[in-house]
Amino acid sequence: MVDGRLNSEERKAQIISAVIPLFANLGFKETTTKLIAEKCGVSEALVYKHFPRKEDIYTEIHKFCCDKSQDDKNELTNMEPSTQSLVMIIFTIVYSIYMNIEKDPEEAKNFKRLMFRSLLEEGDFAASFHKSHFEPWIPKIEKCIEAAVKSGDINATISPRLSIYFTHHIAVCLNLYSLPNQTVVNYEKEKEEIANEAILFALRGLGLSSQAIQQYYNPNTLLSFFKKYK
Amino acid sequence: MVDGRLNSEERKAQIISAVIPLFANLGFKETTTKLIAEKCGVSEALVYKHFPRKEDIYTEIHKFCCDKSQDDKNELTNMEPSTQSLVMIIFTIVYSIYMNIEKDPEEAKNFKRLMFRSLLEEGDFAASFHKSHFEPWIPKIEKCIEAAVKSGDINATISPRLSIYFTHHIAVCLNLYSLPNQTVVNYEKEKEEIANEAILFALRGLGLSSQAIQQYYNPNTLLSFFKKYK
DNA sequence: GTCTATAGTAGGATAGAC
């Protein structure tokens, strides 16, 4: 194999990244130790030297995925609580979850599969990922919603937290139904248009007035802004 | 075992219904033939007599679930295309998917798990179920949306098909995140309130004016109507 | 210290013979 000899840390990292697609596509049970060794280009014995049990690789993969997606959306933290920020955040949620801008599509798909598998198991990975990567944004979003209500851009009584999760769920479920190779749900639209409609649906769902949507939601502007900070 | 001797058809049916929770909770690979036999209260050989391969049981379960859920929502077919009907349909989607009125909770959970597993595999089950149980309602819903637009209750330009799927996806994803025993997402609300908020979010997302929502959406009335026809 | 090769245990899945 190309790799030659690696030190302990390097080898561990190599095994982890090589094996992610296996666990993502086959699940825990169907990923055999033989397949793992083959995919890594090393002997089974070596794998066992670094990870005494198959389960250790699985949990390590989850940790790796949690660390890795340390998103750099930090610029959102500095945003003023406003309707414009709220629109930007909704756009970001849908685009980063469903459109996977500037991520390797294969890598993104593997991550999603691992996430959905977790939800069919104990949900540990999903829970810790959510707590560390999504939950922290909620207070910020709530403030934006507050600001939008104050400025009269939102004229419905909504639960901010639930509304955010509904938006999140639409994006997640669009992913879920796009996982299989065949068409499960026929949306009859291109991916970009689906994302655009989803954002509009969510903005209306959040109670934004049509004037506010027209004023603050411009897909092209937001996209260029989004790309700039990614 | 209680069952005693059954003829071929009865035994097949008994095996199928006994084994659903196994495949739903453990997946294909982790459901061993031994477990299957134990759960059915028969020998492994007898199982193999009726289903030559383990896979045959799995596919039979999918067929069984597709047939079984021949929902009796047929009264919806007779509804006039109107805003009121649209609201009723959105209510029905959220309630039948997320609230599982008048279904055994365990049975409902098994069905969901099978569905989500299918989406991580080839998606055959999910695709055929969708085609036979959800897709047929779409033309009806589209007509209701048309009627609502005409009567001025909807004042946004939306894609009817996508909007319906977004509503569907919210309900499905609420299920998905409720599958694990631990709390993955903290909604901070009771299930019924979540459903109520989801319906309101969807109605606004569909572009319904707040007047129309106030006029046509009354949870208690709809619930009693829904229960009556179930 | 990194790695391979090989041999082997214990147990489960599948399936045929009886």
Place this chain on the structure above:
DNA sequence: GTCTATCCTACTATAGAC
């Protein structure tokens, strides 16, 4: 129905190569 054979799996242990 039981018994048995075959294959595959997770995992261990050792001996030695670079």
